[in-house]
Each structure stands twice: as C-alpha cells, then as structure tokens.
Amino acid sequence: MTTSLQGGINRMMEQIDGPIATFFSSCVHCGLCADACLFYTETQNPKYTPIHKLEPMRRLWQQEFTFWGKLMSRLGLSKPVTDAELAAWEPLVYDSCTMCGRCSLACPVGNDIVYMVRKMREGMVVSGHAPDDIKGATQRAIELGGPMGITFATLQAHIKHAEKETGLTIPVDQIGADYMMVLSSAEIADFSEIIPAVTRIFDHAKVSWTFASDGFEGTNSGMQLGSSDLAAELVGRLVKAAERLKVKYVISPECGHAYTALRWEGPNLIGRPYPFKVVHIIELLDELRAAGRLRTEGMDDTRLTFHDPCQMVRRGGVVEQPRKLLKQVASNFVEMPNPGVQNWCCGGGGGVSAIERAEPLRQVAFKRKKSQLDAINVNTIVTSCSNCRNVLQDGLEHYHMPQQVVGLTELIAEHLAEKK
Amino acid sequence: MNPQELLLWVRGTGLQLATAVCVLGMTYRLLHLALLGRKKNLAEARGSEWGPGLRTMWRRSFVLPELSARGKFTVVAGYTFHFGFFITLLFLSQHIAMLRAVLGFGWPALPHSAIEIAAILTLAAMIALLVHRYMDPVKRMLSGFEDYLTWLLTFLPLLSGFMLLHGIGPAYTQMLTLHLLSVELLLIAIPFTKLAHMLTTFSARWYNGAFAGYKGVKA
Numbered sequence: 001m002t003t004s005l006q007g008g009i010n011r012m013m014e015q016i017d018g019p020i021a022t023f024f025s026s027c028v029h030c031g032l033c034a035d036a037c038l039f040y041t042e043t044q045n046p047k048y049t050p051i052h053k054l055e056p057m058r059r060l061w062q063q064e065f066t067f068w069g070k071l072m073s074r075l076g077l078s079k080p081v082t083d084a085e086l087a088a089w090e091p092l093v094y095d096s097c098t099m100c101g102r103c104s105l106a107c108p109v110g111n112d113i114v115y116m117v118r119k120m121r122e123g124m125v126v127s128g129h130a131p132d133d134i135k136g137a138t139q140r141a142i143e144l145g146g147p148m149g150i151t152f153a154t155l156q157a158h159i160k161h162a163e164k165e166t167g168l169t170i171p172v173d174q175i176g177a178d179y180m181m182v183l184s185s186a187e188i189a190d191f192s193e194i195i196p197a198v199t200r201i202f203d204h205a206k207v208s209w210t211f212a213s214d215g216f217e218g219t220n221s222g223m224q225l226g227s228s229d230l231a232a233e234l235v236g237r238l239v240k241a242a243e244r245l246k247v248k249y250v251i252s253p254e255c256g257h258a259y260t261a262l263r264w265e266g267p268n269l270i271g272r273p274y275p276f277k278v279v280h281i282i283e284l285l286d287e288l289r290a291a292g293r294l295r296t297e298g299m300d301d302t303r304l305t306f307h308d309p310c311q312m313v314r315r316g317g318v319v320e321q322p323r324k325l326l327k328q329v330a331s332n333f334v335e336m337p338n339p340g341v342q343n344w345c346c347g348g349g350g351g352v353s354a355i356e357r358a359e360p361l362r363q364v365a366f367k368r369k370k371s372q373l374d375a376i377n378v379n380t381i382v383t384s385c386s387n388c389r390n391v392l393q394d395g396l397e398h399y400h401m402p403q404q405v406v407g408l409t410e411l412i413a414e415h416l417a418e419k420k
Numbered sequence: 421m422n423p424q425e426l427l428l429w430v431r432g433t434g435l436q437l438a439t440a441v442c443v444l445g446m447t448y449r450l451l452h453l454a455l456l457g458r459k460k461n462l463a464e465a466r467g468s469e470w471g472p473g474l475r476t477m478w479r480r481s482f483v484l485p486e487l488s489a490r491g492k493f494t495v496v497a498g499y500t501f502h503f504g505f506f507i508t509l510l511f512l513s514q515h516i517a518m519l520r521a522v523l524g525f526g527w528p529a530l531p532h533s534a535i536e537i538a539a540i541l542t543l544a545a546m547i548a549l550l551v552h553r554y555m556d557p558v559k560r561m562l563s564g565f566e567d568y569l570t571w572l573l574t575f576l577p578l579l580s581g582f583m584l585l586h587g588i589g590p591a592y593t594q595m596l597t598l599h600l601l602s603v604e605l606l607l608i609a610i611p612f613t614k615l616a617h618m619l620t621t622f623s624a625r626w627y628n629g630a631f632a633g634y635k636g637v638k639a
Contacts, residue, residue: 066612109480110625
C-alpha cells in the first residue's frame, strides 16, 4: 500500500459523515470520557482521554466543515495536520485504544467516540502511521490466510486430532450444510480444544455444519488496522466460502473483533447484504439450549465469573446468552462489578494485544480488570473471546494472580449430557 | 445616538438581527449535518434505530454512575449551571413579559427570590467550572480559545442581568443596554461555536442510541 500524508488526510476527510460532524459539533470538552477509558483511569495521563485521541481529525473537521475553521484555513491561519503530528498520535489511536466503546456509553452529549476512532484509523493507515505489528498481521492474513500465519494445513492437523479424540467425523467443505464454522487464529494456535468441543456439541444437538477449507479464519486485522479494503478482502473470503457451500448460517468464533467484522462490518465492507445469517457461537449455543437441543448434566461448583468481551456485548448486543448458558452448568457464578454492557475491557482489543511496544501500557491498563477480579474473589474466569482469553492469562500471570481462564464453549462441552 | 436611542435599537432591531442570525445559523448548521448523511447499513439489524435513538436522547442525561471525583464535580456543577441558566432565562418575570410580547403567550413567573438563588448558584457553578477547566489536567488539555470565549459569552448575560436586578454598576438604561448586548452576542455566537451543542447534542445522542439499537445493544 502506498502511503502519504495527503492521502491520509484525504481518507480521513472522506470518513467525516453526518454522525462524525455531529459528534464533533457537540463536544463540549467536559473530559468525562476520560473516566470511561481504562488507559486513562490506570495511568491518570490526560493524553489518554478518548476524545483527545481524535484531535487531528477534529481539526480537519473544523477546517473544512465549520464557518470559522474554513475562514481561518483560507487565510492561512489554521494549524495544518502534519506527518509529525500523526506519528505522535499513532500510539494514541492504536496502542491505547482497544475500541471497547466504553467512552461511547459515557459521553453526556452522546458522541460515539469509538465510531470515530474506527474511521480515523482509515486515515492513519493511508498516511503511513499505523503500527507495524498490525500491518504485519494483516499482511500475513492476506498472504497466508490468518494473522498468525496459520494455514488450512494447520487446521487440518487439529481436525484429525479432534476426530481421533471424539470418534466423530468433522465435516469439511460439505455443500448444503446449515452452518459454516469459522475460528480465530488464537483458537487454532492456543485453544484448539474448541474444535473437539464444537464437534461434540454439534453432534449432540444434531447440527448440520461444516468447516470451509477456503474460509476458516475470522480474525480481521484489516479492520483493526483501519483498512476497509483489506478488511473487505478478508471478510470476502468467508462470504465466498459460505456462498460456495450454500450454507444458511456462518458461525462467528469466540473472538470479539471477528464478530464485529463478520456480523456488523462485513456487509458494509463488501457492499452488499449477505445471503446467509451470521450468529456468534454463544448465540447459537443459547438458541440450541432454548430449543431443548443442548442438554447438559452436572454442575461446576467452582466460584467463577464471566468476562464480557466488549465487541460481543457493548458493541455486539450478545449479553444474556452467555449468562443463561453459564447458569445451566455453574452453580457458583458471580458477576463482576459493572457486568454486561458496562464491563471493563481486558485491555487487548482493537489490535492492542498485537502491538509489542504496547505491552507495558497494556499491563498497566490491566489493573482495572484486576480490581474487578479482586472484588469478587473467584477461582475461574469464563469468557467467550480467544483474544480476551490470551490477554487475561497474560495479565493474571503478570500480576501473579491464581485464577484460570476457560472458554465458555469448552465449559458447555464438558457438561454435555450422555447420549441415551 | 443617545443612550435611550441606543437602548431602543438594541432591544428592537439589534435583538431581531441577533435572533435571526441564531435561528438561521442553527437551521443551516442542523440541515448541513443532516444532509451530510451516512451510508445505509447493509448488515442485518438485530434491533431498531428510532426507538433506542429517541430513548438515548433522554437517557443520556444520566451519565455513568462510576465517575471519579473530577467527573462528579463536572456533572454536579454542569447540571447546576444548565438548570440554573434555564430557570433564570425562562422564569424571570421580566423575561416572560418580553417573550409574551414576541410569542403572544406567557407562563407564570417564579418569585424573584427563587430566581435570585438560581442566578447565584449558576454564576457560582460557572466560576467553579472555569477554575476547574483551567486546573484539571484533562479539561485543560482539551480546552482552547473557544472554550473560554463561550464561557465568557454565557457568563456575561447572567452577570449583567444580576447586576441589573440589583442596581449594581451603571445607570439602569446603560445596564439594560449592556445586558441586551451580551444576550445578542451570545445569540450570534451560538451557531458558530460549540454552543451549537444545545441542539446538536440531541442528534448526537440519537445517532449513538440508534447505532447501539440497530445491534440490539441496550445502551
């Protein structure tokens, strides 16, 4: 991708739509969004105030969309956006924003700040000011099929292993199946137990499903980077595979940003509605539970809690389903302070966990999650996002905390009732 | 132009001009924002936009429960200033008499003692907010010339009105002229500054609630 300051500025300007202009027009600089951002609360550094992360874009709006701004700009009296400024803003727009959307809930004038950050990243990447680590992940995804360089051959090896473990056949490229299962790279690399888990659950619930050899990875680092073109290419592969296999549903994995990319951004990225529906794996499991197709036995009496992945809950609307599922298998479930849409981010979303230089800051920000966990004294944290899971494990290790982290799908699979 | 003639101009033509700038300016600004539009969302909706959008226009008035001390101060002082300002504007008998002359109808006024309390609280809250804006690292970093200018333009009508009611400062005619001029400055500034948030806030909240509602998020 060729990058240039002017290209980046033009791209940023193109992003200023009615909502963004309305949001900038409404900001009264009250600073309340700072209290909603874990990077501010844990560092007390004003530069992490969410609305401040948009300052270069705000000036472009002011210079091109307001009376005084235009006048000052024409008279040569306004401060232009420079390469140096965008370089200085890169760590604010990427390293210290997980796109968790908590600021968007806190803003008293109603500004959806994370909507603006997502759009600003479009300009940042074209200007050449996006982190190399996310660019590298996106390049691997485009060239190899996944941000961690995982290919279908790797998944195939896991599939064989899971077939041996479960004694079941895992369908691949089965035309006409109802559901196409998508995974995240982190699941394939670090939490491959998800594969036998869904295999057993789908067999138990008699779900017609398949993997696609040409569309199995849902992490969309193109979206995290802020490059709609690359994000569209990545989501387009899944759409193409789903259309080839003529499935009715595509299952989004336990990965928050994959869900946002596939469920909410995807059709807008490719420019047309899908001919299939997208469900989060947890939504599907809850539908099966409600239909009486997911019967479990035994209760886990460990004191456990649920970490709400931001993209699934605050930005995705899947809130009650994981709780209903958990209550079916866990007798000692407790909520963290601020559960559900107000939950605090793990600190690694939006591509932050992929940025190596951001790790020290991410661990400082994790203190917010730590304080939530310290308040409830649990042994286990259940979640439904593989990235959250990795970030939680990192943070727990960093702070020498004893809790273990478990994926919700695996927990359900462990409690499946025996076939009669 | 003698002081009497100046007052007549200020309360007549001057006020009409300032009101016209405010109304036309805000109409243009709101139309411009609306016409900028947004792309049609092609993702299948889980919820709806209008209901949650309208709800958020109201519910966002109640901010996050979990606020730092600086956040709580901003909320309490901010509410005091906004409520006090509108009570003083809308329930002072002289203001109602003036609005009745324009609108053709009026409403009961609050006793002067109540307006007095509201005005003092508003002035105090505004001064506290100004000091906080300068002292608090977050607000200080976010603030520019316009933030201080709009503070001044909002403060002046309140201060001059208070002085007018208490006979402080210049003679009544001059003080009334100054008060009206400060109001006119404020009216003219509204469409060109962040004071436009008095209306755009509701569009912003609608968008925020609509985006969340579309996805089925109860925000």
